[in-house]
Amino acid sequence: MKKSLLLGLLFPLSALAQDYTAELKNYIKYPATAKTAITDVTLIDGTGSQPKEHQTVLIENGHITKIGPKATTTLPPDASIIDGAGKTLIPGLVMLHEHLYYTLPIDSYFNVAEMPSSFPRLYLASGVTTMRTGGSIEPFTDLSLQRMIGEGKLLGPEMDVTAPYIERKGYDIPALNIITDTALAAREVNFWADKGCTSFKMYMHITRGDLRNVVKEAHKRGLKVTGHLCSVTYREAAEIGIDDLEHGFMASSDFDENKKPDEFDRPGASRALQKLDVNSPKMKELIQFLVQKKVALTSTLPVFEPAANREVIQGGGESAMLPQVLEMVKKRYNNALANDSASSALFKKELAWERQFFEAGGLLVAGTDPTGAGRTIAGYSDYREIELLIEGGFTVPQAIQVCTLNGARYLGREKNIGTIQSGKQADLVLIDGDLTKDIKNIRKTTLVFKNGTAFDSQKIFATVKEKIGIN
Numbered sequence: 001m002k003k004s005l006l007l008g009l010l011f012p013l014s015a016l017a018q019d020y021t022a023e024l025k026n027y028i029k030y031p032a033t034a035k036t037a038i039t040d041v042t043l044i045d046g047t048g049s050q051p052k053e054h055q056t057v058l059i060e061n062g063h064i065t066k067i068g069p070k071a072t073t074t075l076p077p078d079a080s081i082i083d084g085a086g087k088t089l090i091p092g093l094v095m096l097h098e099h100l101y102y103t104l105p106i107d108s109y110f111n112v113a114e115m116p117s118s119f120p121r122l123y124l125a126s127g128v129t130t131m132r133t134g135g136s137i138e139p140f141t142d143l144s145l146q147r148m149i150g151e152g153k154l155l156g157p158e159m160d161v162t163a164p165y166i167e168r169k170g171y172d173i174p175a176l177n178i179i180t181d182t183a184l185a186a187r188e189v190n191f192w193a194d195k196g197c198t199s200f201k202m203y204m205h206i207t208r209g210d211l212r213n214v215v216k217e218a219h220k221r222g223l224k225v226t227g228h229l230c231s232v233t234y235r236e237a238a239e240i241g242i243d244d245l246e247h248g249f250m251a252s253s254d255f256d257e258n259k260k261p262d263e264f265d266r267p268g269a270s271r272a273l274q275k276l277d278v279n280s281p282k283m284k285e286l287i288q289f290l291v292q293k294k295v296a297l298t299s300t301l302p303v304f305e306p307a308a309n310r311e312v313i314q315g316g317g318e319s320a321m322l323p324q325v326l327e328m329v330k331k332r333y334n335n336a337l338a339n340d341s342a343s344s345a346l347f348k349k350e351l352a353w354e355r356q357f358f359e360a361g362g363l364l365v366a367g368t369d370p371t372g373a374g375r376t377i378a379g380y381s382d383y384r385e386i387e388l389l390i391e392g393g394f395t396v397p398q399a400i401q402v403c404t405l406n407g408a409r410y411l412g413r414e415k416n417i418g419t420i421q422s423g424k425q426a427d428l429v430l431i432d433g434d435l436t437k438d439i440k441n442i443r444k445t446t447l448v449f450k451n452g453t454a455f456d457s458q459k460i461f462a463t464v465k466e467k468i469g470i471n
């Protein structure tokens with residue numbers, strides 16, 4: 001109480017509260033300046049502990065100021081009351097492999113195009129209050145969106161912006177940033193860090209030397225490096241000091257016996273993973289090594305989800321798609337059904353390996369990677385990531401922890417965000433239903449609190465119809 005009084009004296013309320021444009025105010029149900037209480041709600045607090053029923057949470061000046069049993073928690077008389085009976089409250093999602101772009105091929109070549117209007121909205125609407133982009137193709141757009149979201153001019157989560165991919169020649173993906181030597185890799189770090197990027201992502205054809213230089217420069221500035229690797233193994237990257245590895249173990253080339261240093265052989269790496277036993281001691285050794293080196297692992301299950309008997313657009317987002325683009329995705333989905341059995345088998349193992357990593361004490365974080373064959377789209381696939389963790393045997397509180405506290409820990413922001421605790425920033429998602437009865441209830445988001453401002457989730461979703469594919 002004393003603390004908030006002091007804060008009020010130092011900063012006038014107007015400086016504390018986020019200002020929003022008149023247009024954006026249409027999506028706000030409760031401003032951060034209001035005292036808001038959610039009563040009688042089931043609380044999943046992000047720490048991994050069991051859900052607590054009949055809880056009341058008070059939000060004042062953008063912060064959580066009180067949590068307790070409904071029966072004994074007193075509230076200020078001027079607080080707006082939200083009846084949380086039958087609802088679940090979780091922390092705002094902290095997702096670490098998001099993109100502001102989406103798969104749109106150029107002729108027969110894989111490529112991606114920025115979706116600066118639809119994607120930030122969809123992330124926020126689905127409950128993502130903080131995200132790291134997992135590599136950028138339009139860094140200036142990403143950085144401007146970050147600023148404009150912060151200024152209350154656009155809807156979207158808080159963003160940790162990753163610089164353009166650091167990659168060597170190899171793939172014909174026109175949007176990729178290509179470097180030609182190791183010195184250039186280091187220069188990229190400083191150039192983009194000066195522009196405001198706070199994270200770096202190595203890609204599939206880089207060398208150990210490139211990674212060494214990038215890690216050195218980034219760490220000097222207190223910034224982190226992740227990778228979607230292939231030419232460098234997970235073990236090599238961990239030895240060099242990488243902070244995070246993308247796509248669970250799906251991008252690991254560690255098990256390819258014919259692997260040559262710095263050489264890219266994606267088919268060889270895939271074959272080795274297909275052959276690897278789910279309980280392989282070699283995988284256990286790698287997991288132990290990564291845990292010991294404190295390397296995080298990012299789960300991006302939606303982008304690997306098999307096709308048969310599963311949704312075309314994950315999380316139920318078909319209406320958000322431009323019909324012509326949806327048509328294209330459906331065609332690809334139908335083609336994928338032909339080799340679904342191999343990817344199904346590997347997907348099952350991937351689920352198990354991620355759980356093994358988590359249970360070994362590894363920092364498992366999550367994201368969606370809205371690229372691939374186009375079935376994975378912003379927001380809707382964030383729901384799906386949580387559902388797929390449950391399919392992999394995580395408990396509901398564990399899956400929520402992976403998508404909240406663990407992300408916050410990776411970003412070094414766990415003192416402010418990631419759990420529902422008194423004193424923390426009010427980043428919260430109110431869901432209509434009980435997640436422990438049916439995880440699909442995660443799709444029924446009603447209110448998303450970002451820094452204390454409560455946004456109407458469904459109203460935001462309603463603005464993104466037939467848009468993905470345009471912008």
Ligand SMILES: [Zn+2]
Nearest residue numbers: 134135369371
């Ligand atoms: Zn990605």
